[in-house]
Amino acid sequence: MSIHFRRQTEKLKKMVLTLGGMVEQALRDAINSLDQRDPELAQRVIRGDRQINSTEVEIEEECLATLALHQPVAFDLRYLIAILKMCNDLERIGDLAVNVAEQAKFLCSEEEIMHVPYDLTAMASRAQMMLKNALDALVNVDTTLAEGVRAADRQVDAIYREMFELIEAAMRENPHQLTQLIHYLQIGRQIERLADHAVNIAEDVLYLSNGEFFKKNAGDENDTIGRIGHA
Amino acid sequence: MGTNPVMDKSMSTTESDLNNANTATVTQPDDRDQLTLEQIAATDNFKSETHDALYQESPIINVKNFNLWYGSKQALFNINMPIAEGQVTALVGPSGCGKSTLLRSVNRINDLIDGLHIDGEMDLNGAPIYDKSVDVIELRKRMGMVFQKPNPFPMSIFENVVYSLRIDGERNKGVLEEVCERSLRGSALWDEVKDRIHESALGLSGGQQQRLCIARAIAAEPEVLLMDEPCSALDPIATGKIEDLVEELRGEYTILMVTHNMQQASRASNYTAFMYLGRLVEYGPTRDIFTNPHLRPTEDYISGRFG
Ligand SMILES: Nc1ncnc2c1ncn2[C@@H]1O[C@H](COP(=O)(O)OP(=O)(O)O)[C@@H](O)[C@H]1O
Numbered sequence A: 001m002s003i004h005f006r007r008q009t010e011k012l013k014k015m016v017l018t019l020g021g022m023v024e025q026a027l028r029d030a031i032n033s034l035d036q037r038d039p040e041l042a043q044r045v046i047r048g049d050r051q052i053n054s055t056e057v058e059i060e061e062e063c064l065a066t067l068a069l070h071q072p073v074a075f076d077l078r079y080l081i082a083i084l085k086m087c088n089d090l091e092r093i094g095d096l097a098v099n100v101a102e103q104a105k106f107l108c109s110e111e112e113i114m115h116v117p118y119d120l121t122a123m124a125s126r127a128q129m130m131l132k133n134a135l136d137a138l139v140n141v142d143t144t145l146a147e148g149v150r151a152a153d154r155q156v157d158a159i160y161r162e163m164f165e166l167i168e169a170a171m172r173e174n175p176h177q178l179t180q181l182i183h184y185l186q187i188g189r190q191i192e193r194l195a196d197h198a199v200n201i202a203e204d205v206l207y208l209s210n211g212e213f214f215k216k217n218a219g220d221e222n223d224t225i226g227r228i229g230h231a
Numbered sequence B: 001m002g003t004n005p006v007m008d009k010s011m012s013t014t015e016s017d018l019n020n021a022n023t024a025t026v027t028q029p030d031d032r033d034q035l036t037l038e039q040i041a042a043t044d045n046f047k048s049e050t051h052d053a054l055y056q057e058s059p060i061i062n063v064k065n066f067n068l069w070y071g072s073k074q075a076l077f078n079i080n081m082p083i084a085e086g087q088v089t090a091l092v093g094p095s096g097c098g099k100s101t102l103l104r105s106v107n108r109i110n111d112l113i114d115g116l117h118i119d120g121e122m123d124l125n126g127a128p129i130y131d132k133s134v135d136v137i138e139l140r141k142r143m144g145m146v147f148q149k150p151n152p153f154p155m156s157i158f159e160n161v162v163y164s165l166r167i168d169g170e171r172n173k174g175v176l177e178e179v180c181e182r183s184l185r186g187s188a189l190w191d192e193v194k195d196r197i198h199e200s201a202l203g204l205s206g207g208q209q210q211r212l213c214i215a216r217a218i219a220a221e222p223e224v225l226l227m228d229e230p231c232s233a234l235d236p237i238a239t240g241k242i243e244d245l246v247e248e249l250r251g252e253y254t255i256l257m258v259t260h261n262m263q264q265a266s267r268a269s270n271y272t273a274f275m276y277l278g279r280l281v282e283y284g285p286t287r288d289i290f291t292n293p294h295l296r297p298t299e300d301y302i303s304g305r306f307g
């Protein structure tokens, strides 16, 4: 690997980790804005999305130029492909954090409900941990950590699967809270989806280390549940 | 700004437009975009597509309206080319397009050829290269040259490196040794040869010999390094080492490198100049030339869709 190329991949890795940091912050702020009923914080997440998007574009351009100029093969090629895919997933997580922030902003203007019928706190903190670990796994191409992210997703999925029944029951019990409950349902969906993107990032790390593509199975199943839940 | 992309593109060479207002045949970049290489080759004063980024750089060498003939055969046509200080500039193009001719014009080793005739100007740091008052020997010292085939002199590694200092009459052993070590380190050869610097340079491998030639060039503390296909006689490993070395020398030296290897240009240079039959077709940041060239012929050439 030439000095030039090595510097270039180091630069790309730093850029992805910077993007990762921005997305982690957006997610943390989105969840805090919900927790603390802080519409300004939610607004900040919404505004910050533009910078996340432009950083993603920058990384993509850098990757494409690196591919064109260095024509890497084997690990080097997988590395660049993985980075391209990862920044796409990070950008999507950023979008989902914005969705959560929008729901949070709306909920701030509604009467507060004392009890969220499903374990949103656990779901949110798992998802955040998954994102953090996926990014850490990239730093040293740590496959154990990456495998851990896939495992953690099953817990998020489990909470998600129960969520529909719990919300449905709560709606029957407290029909006057219907609006809020619908928004909490949306929030659960966003978090489940962003956890899936964290899994994608972890799977890119696994792909990087051994060149095998991983197919996520649980995701499709969840989507079905999602659709039924909405019907 | 930015309302009409076609307009933007035509405006992107404002400065060069001012510099080359005398070009008559083809002046519209929009037209140039549609030109074929055959048409370019039929134009004596083709105006190169020089990217804006070049005008943001401070040029150490500036080539202006430069033409060159070998006897009655013209080999360079109206070349306008600022060369960025401290950067690596690659000259690419099919063989016979005039890359070596241009490179050899810069330090005037072409002067030795019978029947050679030039027209136009070249500056080094603002001072004309082709001026009667220029001491050609002094000029060449300011520009180290590395050739296609490594050409170590049949003497020790040490004597090869300090050759230019010997010529200048330097006798101080301490100075010579210091320059030798510094130059060999600079050319990433020191660790491989430090225990045998008094042995013949001819015993080195091809790649080592080429790095020795680079050490010999930088021992004279030149401002510019001219390299003519420095890797074409080397295997991929030795080539990789030279490319790494080029990357390390960048900044301290300005490097102008001829290569017929497009990948080498894309890997190792900051600026790329694409030449065709004596014309400079397109010249810009290597990244842009290889990801988004402005002219169709450049795109065709770098993609291998050519001829
Ligand atoms: N010493 C020379 N005498 C006459 N013609 C020459 C001489 N050197 C080069 N040429 C001609 O000038 C043109 C450019 O050659 P050159 O600069 O060596 O091209 P490149 O380095 O791009 O392969 C070619 O047509 C070549 O035949």
Ligand SMILES: [Mg+2]
Binding pocket: B099, B100, B101, B258
């Ligand atoms: Mg040549």
